[in-house]
Amino acid sequence: MSAPRTLIDKVWDGHVVRRRADDPDLIYIDLHLVHEASSPQAFDGLRGTGRRVRRPDLTLALEDHNVPTDSLTIADAMGREQVETLRRNCAEHGITVYSLGDGRQGIVHVVAPERGLVQPGTTVVCGDSHTSTHGAFGALAFGVGTGDVEHVLATQTMPLARPRTMAVEFAGALPPDVTAKDLMLAVIAQIGANGANGHVIEYRGAAIEGLTMEGRMTLCNLSVEAGARAGMIAPDEVTYRYLKGRPDAPSGDAWDRAERHWRTLPTDEGARFDRTVTVDAASLAPFVTWGTNPGQAVPVDSAVPDPEAFADEADRAAAERALAYMDLAPGTPMRSIAVDTVFIGSCTNGRIEDLRAAADVMRGRKVADGVTALVVPGSMAVRRAAEEEGLHEVFAAAGAQWRLSGCSMCLGMNADRLVGPRRCASTSNRNYEGRQGDRARTHLVSPAVAAATAVTGRLTPPAGLR
Ligand SMILES: CC(C)[C@H](C(=O)O)[C@@H](O)C(=O)O
Numbered sequence: 156m157s158a159p160r161t162l163i164d165k166v167w168d169g170h171v172v173r174r175r176a177d178d179p180d181l182i183y184i185d186l187h188l189v190h191e192a193s194s195p196q197a198f199d200g201l202r203g204t205g206r207r208v209r210r211p212d213l214t215l216a217l218e219d220h221n222v223p224t225d226s227l228t229i230a231d232a233m234g235r236e237q238v239e240t241l242r243r244n245c246a247e248h249g250i251t252v253y254s255l256g257d258g259r260q261g262i263v264h265v266v267a268p269e270r271g272l273v274q275p276g277t278t279v280v281c282g283d284s285h286t287s288t289h290g291a292f293g294a295l296a297f298g299v300g301t302g303d304v305e306h307v308l309a310t311q312t313m314p315l316a317r318p319r320t321m322a323v324e325f326a327g328a329l330p331p332d333v334t335a336k337d338l339m340l341a342v343i344a345q346i347g348a349n350g351a352n353g354h355v356i357e358y359r360g361a362a363i364e365g366l367t368m369e370g371r372m373t374l375c376n377l378s379v380e381a382g383a384r385a386g387m388i389a390p391d392e393v394t395y396r397y398l399k400g401r402p403d404a405p406s407g408d409a410w411d412r413a414e415r416h417w418r419t420l421p422t423d424e425g426a427r428f429d430r431t432v433t434v435d436a437a438s439l440a441p442f443v444t445w446g447t448n449p450g451q452a453v454p455v456d457s458a459v460p461d462p463e464a465f466a467d468e469a470d471r472a473a474a475e476r477a478l479a480y481m482d483l484a485p486g487t488p489m490r491s492i493a494v495d496t497v498f499i500g501s502c503t504n505g506r507i508e509d510l511r512a513a514a515d516v517m518r519g520r521k522v523a524d525g526v527t528a529l530v531v532p533g534s535m536a537v538r539r540a541a542e543e544e545g546l547h548e549v550f551a552a553a554g555a556q557w558r559l560s561g562c563s564m565c566l567g568m569n570a571d572r573l574v575g576p577r578r579c580a581s582t583s584n585r586n587y588e589g590r591q592g593d594r595a596r597t598h599l600v601s602p603a604v605a606a607a608t609a610v611t612g613r614l615t616p617p618a619g620l621r
């Protein structure tokens with residue numbers, strides 16, 4: 156009987172191409188996702204050394220960061236250049252690219268799973284930190300730098316030091332209105348924005364088993380905001396049901412073989428993690444950030460904390476600086492904070508269930524005067540699914556804008572950028588200074604909280620409308 160192993164260990168061990176003392180392991184990569192913002196130098200590097208892409212068939216490119224969401228024409232010269240460069244690079248190397256205007260286009264971390272490309276027990280990389288999303292399937296998925304993108308393009312492998320393992324155990328069931336987004340904002344508030352540095356997290360417990368694949372993707376997406384290298388969830392019936400029948404998932408005998416393998420992946424009884432953190436899921440509430448990192452978060456029914464209350468000096472200084480940037484005073488009830496913009500979208504919360512949750516809150520209601528609300532589906536497939544259900548009509552009737560898919564207002568790399576000292580409730584994953592625009596102030600929230608906030612014009616949990 157071999158020693159009990161974690162899910163992380165099993166996927167790692169199954170992908171070591173070469174192991175040598177004093178060297179990082181060389182890991183095989185099953186799926187390489189590419190986007191326009193982080194790939195140009197990598198392709199230049201290949202060209203400079205006369206190398207080709209080793210496995211174009213295991214590489215998929217998408218246009219997401221620089222694309223507009225209100226038109227199929229990229230007005231901005233730099234954005235256009237990025238996208239055209241990606242198209243040229245992909246044509247030169249025989250890589251499939253889902254371009255702006257293609258029905259399969261969308262945010263890389265939304266499209267790959269919905270196609271069935273991300274499968275349990277595989278390794279997935281992309282020159283993008285939120286590649287951690289794909290860990291929801293029990294894949295080992297992580298963001299890599301541009302130099303690594305080049306290495307993977309050329310060799311389909313990557314040298315990697317074995318990460319440490321961390322179990323995040325959720326005790327108890329989720330209360331109503333508490334979503335995967337709230338769970339993870341609570342985890343990051345508990346362990347800190349660097350709390351999982353150097354680790355791959357496995358999320359465990361009944362609250363996780365009860366999440367849909369979409370919720371699991373939201374959770375794993377935010378792993379990197381806790382500093383983790385990746386986040387993973389063991390595959391189960393929920394995973395298999397989601398994958399079956401997707402265009403790029405295995406079918407027939409190949410499915411049966413794959414499923415037999417997938418069922419061997421969950422962490423063995425008695426396997427050890429380097430670290431374990433326990434989170435009381437049953438005591439959580441909808442969370443919202445007050446500061447400029449995702450760990451600076453509190454339940455929406457509480458107040459902006461007093462920096463003086465932080466025991467750690469660095470935390471205190473960070474809180475003071477964050478409150479100055481956010482223009483907030485200690486003790487201000489979160490629910491009294493007025494916003495002028497609401498963004499519903501991104502690879503964290505731009506999937507169909509997220510849009511359903513937002514539409515459920517907005518149905519029959521209106522966006523408050525003076526508030527601009529953007530609803531940006533994470534992919535064109537999500538957009539079509541939402542339209543089939545009539546969600547776009549709910550948003551339009553409420554006065555929200557219904558857009559094409561892309562990263563949009565998640566970051567200031569395209570036309571959906573906030574100008575001036577605007578304040579935004581956003582379903583995205585980052586709230587650092589200038590993230591959504593030069594002086595923009597971001598409050599990270601779940602889709603339901605974003606929708607309720609759009610209706611009242613102030614940070615509001617959905618229960619606040621009932
Ligand atoms: C532009 C890209 C490399 C970046 C990332 O790595 O995550 C972006 O997607 C982000 O969310 O900040």
Ligand code: SF4
Nearest residue numbers: 285501502562565566
């Ligand atoms: S939606 Fe936001 S977080 Fe996700 S890949 Fe795009 S920019 Fe990065």
